[in-house]
Amino acid sequence: MTRLTVLGATGSIGRSVAKVLMAHPGRFQVEALAGGRDVAALAQMARTLQARFAAIADPDAGPELASALAGTGIASGAGPSAVLEAAARETDMVVSAIVGVAGLAPSVAALGAGRRMALANKECLVAAGRFFMDEAGRKGTELLPMDSEHNAIFQALSAAPASAVERMTLTASGGPFRNRSREEMRHATRQDALKHPNWSMGDKITIDSATLMNKGLELIEAHHLFAVPAQKLDAVVHPESVIHGLVSFTDGAVVAGMAMPDMCVPIAHCLAYPDRLPLPARRLDLVELGRLTFEAVDEERFPAFALARMAMEAGGSAPTVLNAANEIAVAAFLQGRLGFYGISDVVAGTLEGMNVATAPASVEEALAVDAEARRMASGLLLSVSA
Ligand code: NDP
Numbered sequence: 001m002t003r004l005t006v007l008g009a010t011g012s013i014g015r016s017v018a019k020v021l022m023a024h025p026g027r028f029q030v031e032a033l034a035g036g037r038d039v040a041a042l043a044q045m046a047r048t049l050q051a052r053f054a055a056i057a058d059p060d061a062g063p064e065l066a067s068a069l070a071g072t073g074i075a076s077g078a079g080p081s082a083v084l085e086a087a088a089r090e091t092d093m094v095v096s097a098i099v100g101v102a103g104l105a106p107s108v109a110a111l112g113a114g115r116r117m118a119l120a121n122k123e124c125l126v127a128a129g130r131f132f133m134d135e136a137g138r139k140g141t142e143l144l145p146m147d148s149e150h151n152a153i154f155q156a157l158s159a160a161p162a163s164a165v166e167r168m169t170l171t172a173s174g175g176p177f178r179n180r181s182r183e184e185m186r187h188a189t190r191q192d193a194l195k196h197p198n199w200s201m202g203d204k205i206t207i208d209s210a211t212l213m214n215k216g217l218e219l220i221e222a223h224h225l226f227a228v229p230a231q232k233l234d235a236v237v238h239p240e241s242v243i244h245g246l247v248s249f250t251d252g253a254v255v256a257g258m259a260m261p262d263m264c265v266p267i268a269h270c271l272a273y274p275d276r277l278p279l280p281a282r283r284l285d286l287v288e289l290g291r292l293t294f295e296a297v298d299e300e301r302f303p304a305f306a307l308a309r310m311a312m313e314a315g316g317s318a319p320t321v322l323n324a325a326n327e328i329a330v331a332a333f334l335q336g337r338l339g340f341y342g343i344s345d346v347v348a349g350t351l352e353g354m355n356v357a358t359a360p361a362s363v364e365e366a367l368a369v370d371a372e373a374r375r376m377a378s379g380l381l382l383s384v385s386a
């Protein structure tokens with residue numbers, strides 16, 4: 001039995017993790033679950049999965065969670081310290097799936113000797129990648145990538161030693177605006193941007209997929225996770241989302257990770273690694289698909305991607321600032337307070353306004369840069385066109 005803790009249990013990834021667990025009764029024991037605000041969903045999941053501990057980040061939600069779990073024997077807690085407590089409890093594997101930089105401190109608290117972390121939260125690698133990787137190494141935690149592109153690359157990497165890697169390529173679906181002109185995208189609404197063609201995900205990453213910021217964040221994620229230089233990383237638009245990531249080797253061979261787009265596939269891979277779980281996921285039928293297509297990323301129409309690539313190349317705290325400004329801008333877009341291109345304008349303006357020379361060397365340093373960038377981005381919201 002693998003003991004498992006899920007941070008971000010009530011989200012899109014968390015619910016898919018629960019689906020895989022329920023399909024394999026007796027194989028996993030859920031130690032702890034943590035969520036943000038949705039008490040009812042957390043309590044229901046804790047009951048269904050027979051968790052030992054449930055934590056909700058909302059500090060006022062403690063009594064409601066305790067009463068929803070009354071009589072079950074499941075312990076509970078509320079507030080950020082309860083989430084950290086859930087993260088640090090003795091377990092074999094932690095799924096890191098809180099959205100945004102809010103996942104950084106809990107993910108760091110979850111690093112520990114002899115355990116594994118399945119990492120879905122990419123923002124913690126963007127905001128504090130070097131520190132996070134060093135800390136995982138110091139603590140002796142094995143990281144398994146749950147993000148589909150990185151999971152594909154992780155699997156492809158088993159084909160040869162790291163010294164034989166020439167290039168890594170992430171694919172992007174292109175999102176809902178792949179064929180839209182700049183003018184059409186300028187007027188895109190929240191509803192338009194939330195219509196992802198291939199994946200059903202949380203709102204924040206869905207907007208990041210529409211701007212292609214998500215692919216830029218993923219380049220930075222890969223840069224740290226696989227210790228690969230920025231020049232060896234690229235992205236290609238592949239609307240079918242069947243190939244998720246490719247590794248090119250020095251002899252010209254290329255190994256690609258493929259599956260139908262379903263997050264349960266990389267989730268199951270991480271949960272059972274190095275075993276494989278049987279999963280009733282849709283099977284790849286190449287004849288039915290007929291063809292797979294590819295396009296270059298258009299950085300004119302998708303400036304957020306270019307900003308992320310530049311932040312990766314600049315290093316220091318540029319990715320920390322990029323991530324913070326993007327979180328502010330995406331939240332404002334979702335609230336109807338910012339236009340679609342306002343997102344990349346706010347991110348560009350924040351990067352210009354801040355000194356990004358030094359990479360954060362602790363959670364505290366990363367969160368201090370994050371807070372300053374949020375203040376600047378919030379100020380820019382007023383001046384950037386709605
Ligand atoms: P969701 O918005 O669906 O879920 C976010 C989760 O984080 C919820 O459980 C939410 O709780 C919880 N949460 C939010 N703030 C806090 C906090 N301060 N403390 C504790 N928990 C908190 O996001 P997704 O599941 O879509 O994405 C999660 C992460 O995984 C992101 O980093 C995303 O980039 C990454 N990812 C997602 C993919 C997907 O298919 N969805 C694919 C690849 C990567 P509540 O709902 O209760 O407020």
Ligand code: MG
Pocket residue numbers: 147148149218
């Ligand atoms: Mg991805």
